[in-house]
Amino acid sequence: MAMHVARNWRETPERYRMEAAKCKKCSAIHFPARLICPECQGREFATVRLSGKGELATFTIIRVAPTGFGDLTPYAVGIVKMDEGIHVMAQIVDCNPEELKIGDRVVSQFRRINQEGKTGMILYGYKFVPDLGL
């Protein structure tokens, strides 16, 4: 569904730079940022960038896609346990999805995610690729 530019523009820190919030009281990291820490109720945070590195905690291969993703099928979506200890969901690309395994090392890259119709905004964000240690 096409929305006002601001709907996507304001997500830039998370989508483009994987900015997270680190609680100044208990050091828990939250992605996306929150206004109150669910662990300790703290309300002060420092902005940190996730390393982008982690391992696959669970994954699936989407074969029936929602509107806007039909051209990509089959594509893998996984939950990645980041090296910071938190979990992030994203597509796992540049791989044969059939060969993915839990525990695989992956690293984030900046990619095109979707487009709001033929003339709408092109939406960018993070996807993960196998970490080849390059």
Added chain:
Amino acid sequence: MNEVAIIGVGMTKWGELWEKSFRDISVEAALKCLDDAGVDKVDSITVGTMSGGLFNAQEHLGSLVADYLGQRFVPATRVESACASGGLAVKTAYMEVASGISQYALAVGVEKMTDVDGGDATFALATASDYDYEAFHGITFPGLYALMAVAHMKKYGTSLEQLAQVSVKNHHNGSLNPHAQFPCAVTLDQVMTSTMVADPMRLLHCSPITDGSAAVLLVPLAVAKKMNKPYAVITGIGHASDTIALCQRKDFAKLEVVEVAAQRALKMAGKTIRDIDFAEVHDCFSIAEIMVMEALGVVESGQGGPATMNGLTALDGDFPINPSGGLKSKGHPVGATGVAQVVEAVIQLRGQAGPRQIKNARTALTQNMGGSGASSIIHILEAR
């Protein structure tokens, strides 16, 4: 606080009902419910529906239903908790009666999902996830439950055959339910070779897209006793929420929200899970039924698959689950599901379930779930 009884239930045939509108199906179920109770005027209406906006380009659904039900000026409220909207409607009606604000409180669950095509319906459902951090990345609901299934298989060794058996069992039950969308039996082989949707969830592991509605009428127990009709008493309610995004939970192989809601409902009813005779649970995907039975405490964590294979949850098992056919066979018009679960529980407790009747059914549990487990509402009902 008033004790609350269900004095009327109504449900129509579910399916892909192109000839019927949102207002048609909601009013049909509500009228059947009012006729069942012998009541023609209510004090409040609660409509549980997930997304009239995305499915039908229609919001303001409380007033729409009240108007077309011939109940102008009755206070009407629409409640939403994704796929648990129906359960929330029953809970809201319960509070109307328990508090003394309403004597006759009608809860209607409804979803009219086939006014949009499959891609748009998949999108509408995906908005029950964390849109910016899940759906944005192309995940679907079969996909979210597939992520849980893969984690469950890894942690406990749950097999594809065990997952498939959930669908086989529920379709068998649904084949005995004239209201079911797909009242047909399926074989293990048919389930295990059906089209892959999101590995390892195949088409026959997934609940369908459905148009449907269900309704229940709640009254104070003292009023029910004077109405000369069979009734069931709501003795326990448990309602809980959890993180909107699946990835922020501690354990992807566990539905903590169900565990918490179940503990609350059982405590309120003064019961343990061993006191429950059967349950209607939210089998939106086969893995969900396995994880829900574990969270309810029917079996230990990891034992849901083997217990399903061993027939524990079959119609003639020690703990029947989804005698109605569940979401899988009966259909899953998302906002209607939670109400329909309560309808089935009441029909069973009244002893009116015909060929799918559970023997000596006195105490029932219904479990309705929103999203990937970000909300759950549980009711405990007893025959009196």
